[in-house]
Amino acid sequence: xxxxxxxxxxxxxxxxxxxxxxxxxxxxVFLSIIQSPVYEASTKVFVSRARQQGNSDVLSLSxxxxxxxxxxxxxxQTVLNAVSSQLGSKVDVDNIQAGAxxxxxxVQIKIQDTDPQRATTIANLLVQxxxxxxEFLLSEQYTGFENAIIEQIxxxxxxxxxxxxxxxxxxxxxxxxxxxQVDQEIxxxxxxxxxxxxxxxxxxxxxxPLERIxxxxxxxxxxxxxxxxxxxxxxxxxxxxxxKPIQSGSSLENPELATLQSTLSLYQQMNxxxxxxxxxxxxxxxxxxxxxxxxxxxxxxxxxxxxIPALYILLGVLLG
Numbered sequence: 001x002x003x004x005x006x007x008x009x010x011x012x013x014x015x016x017x018x019x020x021x022x023x024x025x026x027x028x029v030f031l032s033i034i035q036s037p038v039y040e041a042s043t044k045v046f047v048s049r050a051r052q053q054g055n056s057d058v059l060s061l062s063x064x065x066x067x068x069x070x071x072x073x074x075x076x077q078t079v080l081n082a083v084s085s086q087l088g089s090k091v092d093v094d095n096i097q098a099g100a101x102x103x104x105x106x107v108q109i110k111i112q113d114t115d116p117q118r119a120t121t122i123a124n125l126l127v128q129x130x131x132x133x134x135e136f137l138l139s140e141q142y143t144g145f146e147n148a149i150i151e152q153i154x155x156x157x158x159x160x161x162x163x164x165x166x167x168x169x170x171x172x173x174x175x176x177x178x179x180x181q182v183d184q185e186i187x188x189x190x191x192x193x194x195x196x197x198x199x200x201x202x203x204x205x206x207x208x209p210l211e212r213i214x215x216x217x218x219x220x221x222x223x224x225x226x227x228x229x230x231x232x233x234x235x236x237x238x239x240x241x242x243x244k245p246i247q248s249g250s251s252l253e254n255p256e257l258a259t260l261q262s263t264l265s266l267y268q269q270m271n272x273x274x275x276x277x278x279x280x281x282x283x284x285x286x287x288x289x290x291x292x293x294x295x296x297x298x299x300x301x302x303x304x305x306x307x308i309p310a311l312y313i314l315l316g317v318l319l320g
Contacts, residue, residue, distance in 0.1 A: 021317050037304035039116035041123040044296035045070070045130065047105045063105050069209040070107055070292060073133050074098040074126065082129045083122060091122055106295070116301045123298035134292045137210075145221055149278045152228065155185065156271045159235075163264040179239040182232055189229045196222045224277065231270045238263040 047067050073079055075093055084091045097110040109126060113119035162178060200218050203211060238259045 036114050038112050038114055038306040039119050039301040039303075040305045041111045041113075041116070041119035041298040041301055042296075043109050043123045043127055043294065043298040044101075045107050045109070045127055046293045046295045047107055065209055065212060067100055067105055067107065069137075069213070070130065070134065071098050071100065072209055073137070074107065074109055074130055076133075079126060079129045079133055082132075083125045086125055086129075087118075087122065091126075096126070111298070112305065120298045120300050124294075127294045127298075131292045131294070137213075145217060145224075146278060146281045148221065149224070149274055149281065153271060153274045153278065156267055156274060160264065160267045160271060163260060163267060167260050167264065179236070182236050182239060186229065186232050186236060189225055189232065193222065193225045193229065196225065227273070228270065231266055235263050235266050238266070 047070050048063055075096055075098055080091050080093060080096075095112045097112075098107060100107055109123060111119045111123040111126070113122065159178070159181065162181075166178065196218055200215065200222070203215055207215060
């Protein structure tokens with residue numbers, strides 16, 4: 001069949017073709033009318049955290065990891081429940097879109113709803129709750145680590161006070177008590193190290209962003225415990241030396257006093273290290289609260305994103 005024959009055939013059936021076009025366009029208009037308009041409110045947040053000097057941050061999360069955490073939090077049930085409670089009605093997770101803008105640390109959150117004001121309110125409430133959840137999730141990760149350091153500082157301070165008393169009044173019985181306390185500390189540290197190692201081993205091979213935070217915290221805690229174990233073992237060696245008979249020909253006039261002073265120096269070194277760790281942890285916790293900032297607030301959308309009458313009519317015409 002040649003082109004002119006095809007054109008002639010279409011001309012003969014022009015009424016049917018026009019009728020199909022009209023019916024298709026009519027169906028498109030009808031579908032546009034019966035569908036409820038859907039509005040979309042959009043907001044943007046910037047995800048980052050203040051940089052610390054050196055490697056003092058025990059969690060040491062990268063910006064990319066924080067970005068992944070916030071993308072997960074934005075649609076988490078915890079955030080949705082909080083927003084629903086403030087709004088007074090349930091927020092559907094299917095109406096929320098959260099994604100990172102390419103090559104940036106900006107998260108764009110889109111909310112779709114049949115009510116433009118409700119979509120705008122949900123978007124802004126969700127960002128506020130996201131900021132609060134970040135402060136709770138990231139800053140509270142430091143709390144357990146800091147409490148453990150504070151407890152260790154108190155224990156070390158007690159040992160320092162005891163040693164200072166012994167230096168002024170050298171007493172074999174006090175030395176034995178000190179050695180027993182050190183032995184107990186070493187056993188306790190061994191138990192804590194074993195417990196943390198088991199918790200790390202219990203984590204899955206493929207970690208979620210939240211599990212990466214937990215792993216970083218546990219590894220930092222394990223390093224701290226190993227450091228304390230080394231110092232306590234040095235102290236144990238010194239105290240064991242005190243309890244042994246003085247070798248003949250020794251040039252030391254008072255080996256017990258010298259060893260006590262050496263042990264005191266180790267405790268003071270341990271105390272300084274723990275205090276520095278505590279202050280670094282507090283600084284990291286304070287800085288972690290500043291990692292999410294809303295840079296573009298959601299505004300009231302003027303036009304719906306669905307339905308699109310022109311698209312529906314075009315599709316109807318093509319179908320006709």
